[in-house]
Amino acid sequence: MTAHLSRRTLLGIAGAGAGAYLLSACGGDEPTNPDGPQTINWWHIQNTEPMLPVWAAIAKEYETAHTNVKVVIQPLENEAFKAKLTTATQAGSPPDLFQSWGGGVLQQQVDAGLVKDITEQVQPWIGTLLPASVQPFTIDGKIYGIPFDVGMVGFWYNKDLFAKAGITATPTSWAELLTTVSTIKSKGIVPIALAGKEKWPGHFYWAYLAMRIGGLGALQQAAKDNNFDTPDFIAAGQRLKELVDLQPFQKGFLGAEYGSPDGQAATMGNGGAALELMGQWAPSVQASSSTSKKGLGDKLGYFAFPAVEGGKGTVAEAFGGGNGFVVGKNAPASTVDFLKTLLDVANQRKSAATGAVLPTVKDAADAIKDPNSKVVAASLASATGFQLYLDQAYPPAVGQQVNDSVAELVAGSKTPEQIVKDITKVAKSQ
Amino acid sequence: MKLSTVPGQRPGDQEAPSAAQVPAATRRRGRRPRRQQLITIALFLTPALVLFLLLVIAPILLAGYTSMYKWNGFNLPENFVGLDNFTRAFQDPTFLGDLWHTLVLITLSLVIQLPVSLALAMLLNQKLKGRGIYRVIFFAPYVLSEVTTAVLFTLVLSPNRGLGQQIAGWLGIEALDGAVFADPDTVLYALFFVISWKYFGFHMILYLAGRQGIPQELTEAATTDGAGPWQVFRHVTLPLLGPTIRISVFLSVIGSIQLFDMVWVLTGGGPIHASETMAVTMFDRGFRRFEVGYASAISIIMFLISLVFALFYQRYVLRRDTEGALTTLGDQR
Numbered sequence: 001m002t003a004h005l006s007r008r009t010l011l012g013i014a015g016a017g018a019g020a021y022l023l024s025a026c027g028g029d030e031p032t033n034p035d036g037p038q039t040i041n042w043w044h045i046q047n048t049e050p051m052l053p054v055w056a057a058i059a060k061e062y063e064t065a066h067t068n069v070k071v072v073i074q075p076l077e078n079e080a081f082k083a084k085l086t087t088a089t090q091a092g093s094p095p096d097l098f099q100s101w102g103g104g105v106l107q108q109q110v111d112a113g114l115v116k117d118i119t120e121q122v123q124p125w126i127g128t129l130l131p132a133s134v135q136p137f138t139i140d141g142k143i144y145g146i147p148f149d150v151g152m153v154g155f156w157y158n159k160d161l162f163a164k165a166g167i168t169a170t171p172t173s174w175a176e177l178l179t180t181v182s183t184i185k186s187k188g189i190v191p192i193a194l195a196g197k198e199k200w201p202g203h204f205y206w207a208y209l210a211m212r213i214g215g216l217g218a219l220q221q222a223a224k225d226n227n228f229d230t231p232d233f234i235a236a237g238q239r240l241k242e243l244v245d246l247q248p249f250q251k252g253f254l255g256a257e258y259g260s261p262d263g264q265a266a267t268m269g270n271g272g273a274a275l276e277l278m279g280q281w282a283p284s285v286q287a288s289s290s291t292s293k294k295g296l297g298d299k300l301g302y303f304a305f306p307a308v309e310g311g312k313g314t315v316a317e318a319f320g321g322g323n324g325f326v327v328g329k330n331a332p333a334s335t336v337d338f339l340k341t342l343l344d345v346a347n348q349r350k351s352a353a354t355g356a357v358l359p360t361v362k363d364a365a366d367a368i369k370d371p372n373s374k375v376v377a378a379s380l381a382s383a384t385g386f387q388l389y390l391d392q393a394y395p396p397a398v399g400q401q402v403n404d405s406v407a408e409l410v411a412g413s414k415t416p417e418q419i420v421k422d423i424t425k426v427a428k429s430q
Numbered sequence: 431m432k433l434s435t436v437p438g439q440r441p442g443d444q445e446a447p448s449a450a451q452v453p454a455a456t457r458r459r460g461r462r463p464r465r466q467q468l469i470t471i472a473l474f475l476t477p478a479l480v481l482f483l484l485l486v487i488a489p490i491l492l493a494g495y496t497s498m499y500k501w502n503g504f505n506l507p508e509n510f511v512g513l514d515n516f517t518r519a520f521q522d523p524t525f526l527g528d529l530w531h532t533l534v535l536i537t538l539s540l541v542i543q544l545p546v547s548l549a550l551a552m553l554l555n556q557k558l559k560g561r562g563i564y565r566v567i568f569f570a571p572y573v574l575s576e577v578t579t580a581v582l583f584t585l586v587l588s589p590n591r592g593l594g595q596q597i598a599g600w601l602g603i604e605a606l607d608g609a610v611f612a613d614p615d616t617v618l619y620a621l622f623f624v625i626s627w628k629y630f631g632f633h634m635i636l637y638l639a640g641r642q643g644i645p646q647e648l649t650e651a652a653t654t655d656g657a658g659p660w661q662v663f664r665h666v667t668l669p670l671l672g673p674t675i676r677i678s679v680f681l682s683v684i685g686s687i688q689l690f691d692m693v694w695v696l697t698g699g700g701p702i703h704a705s706e707t708m709a710v711t712m713f714d715r716g717f718r719r720f721e722v723g724y725a726s727a728i729s730i731i732m733f734l735i736s737l738v739f740a741l742f743y744q745r746y747v748l749r750r751d752t753e754g755a756l757t758t759l760g761d762q763r
Contacts, residue, residue, distance in 0.1 A: 082717060082718075083717050086503055086716075086717055086720070089503065089504055090503050090504065090722075092505065105720075108502055108504060108720060109504065111504070112502075112504030112505045113505070114504065196612065196700070196701060197697065197698050197700055197701070198698070199700075251589050251609055251612075252588075252589025252609035252611070252612035253612065254609075254612040254613070254614075254700065254701035254702075255589070255609065255611035255612030255617075255697065255700070255701060256589075256612070260584070261585075261588075262585075262588040262589070262592075395720075396718065396719050396720045397719035397720065397721055400714070400718050400719045401719075404703075407700070407701070407702055408702050411614065411701055411702045413614070413702050
């Protein structure tokens, strides 16, 4: 034990810096008494308006109600959070409550024994949540985290530009989508906005196509066998190539970011493109990154990713994910109780009312204001199956390779057959 | 009058010999440091040494250790794989691409950036109106941080709303349609342009300082002997700028090998890895793919490349310039 500890401590000092080491030194005690004095270290990534003050207020309320508990909040920016969490986990001292998307990264944390199995403790109230939303946080039948937000990816379109191109109905099949894109392009309008610099928006297309062609089973099977070199995945690449060959994306899309003033969301929000494939946060980011700061308002419409002719998947199967919190291995006894408070109906309503969160508690759905978000929430509630984003669902190395490979396909430097081989190679090496 | 200058040695070097250069004979006999002095030396050295060991040597050793493991960064490394990570790096098309990009950037820097800086320095050494203002303007980009520069050029060269786009439009240039960062064929040159824009002022100031250390008499004498401006530059100024040029080349090469922040913010290494550098790949593998062992191996390779280059450069190129300034065997060689 001591030798083990000293090696770890050494690693803590050298690898993660003295800060993480000090943190591990004072975070190691595990009070089992829920009534004793305790401190919950909470890291979240809602580091901006509107959610930042909401979280702070809920924590304050909880401290007032439980005088023995202190909640220390660290709001972090997404990328900074990932880097900081890596160093903290390497030092063997994860925070008590921290952001997670579930899936492959959570699996690694579970394997490393860094997070707590909370299945028993959440049993009384887990039923209030959408079952699909808890799925990414369930590893080998045990629950390690609770989602506070869940959503799905679909096509967001500009009704004005559709009308201008003379399109009256939204496409319901892949062939119709291609026709729609050609029509829009022939009218001199940019059909699709895409952030090529950040590779995750591109991977939505390939993943959704694979889902519609091979069904959810194909994706689960691939994860099990570590094999993506199958006809379904190759077909997904070929369908995506059909779209890419129409050259539907805005100028310079390979260098475009998602949320910058010249990025994918801004191109949509400024009316510079007719379509984007994006998650439930699309309207709010379109608004905040557009020149007018208002986005498209009621000119924005939503439709589900269309079916592919002859495919095994249906339009009712959703692809998406959510944000949640997992509990670190050294978390004090009150942590799960605090998590329960974060997830009670009143607090979920508050979160949903900001427009930045699609609640996971079923009874809080009535707090959603935006009509498009309502459509997304309804589709999610009626979804027959759910697949987490591939770059989160699979081990990180595989997820990032999917993103990289799809980007290569879109840029035209690799073929559909080559990318499934590349992804398989990484998956096999894990 | 004959010109007799020892190349690589600035006039004035003779005037203030450093301690190490004083011939042994002129030193006091029995100058062995006494115990007391040793204690003093130890006292003064300890804090710096401890910091150096803790913040430089220890992480290097740790990275060397973890580079031999297949490790995702959680708990302790257990899966020993020997040199697998290193062989993997040299079979990884992305990493081989990084090496190639680094080579291209170094070459471009030496062939374009430094000569341009030198030419500007010579120009701004002439007596012209507003010389000081030009110097300030050319040096200004260097003061900006890398991230600021990168964000600035993201905006300037933005394909749809950028200033570059506007200017190209006025001039009727279609070729520069602003998507230079979005095209795998042009991104590396665009990146080089931005790096040069930021750093040419720094090299220019170095050369200016070096140029001003050259006594007026020498150039005047050469002119009197009938040398034209080019000959004066070629046979007097350039040789005497030797030490400065050698240092500037060194800084430029090391900077290119370790290039990270500018690329990260400007292109993220894309599109399709066309502008990726070793440091970017290291970050991606370590913090995004959780292949910490592999990332450590890449960092060790970077370290070795820099180290080998630095040692060879010091040994064969900078030897005369740093004699006595570094711990060489100054007078005993």
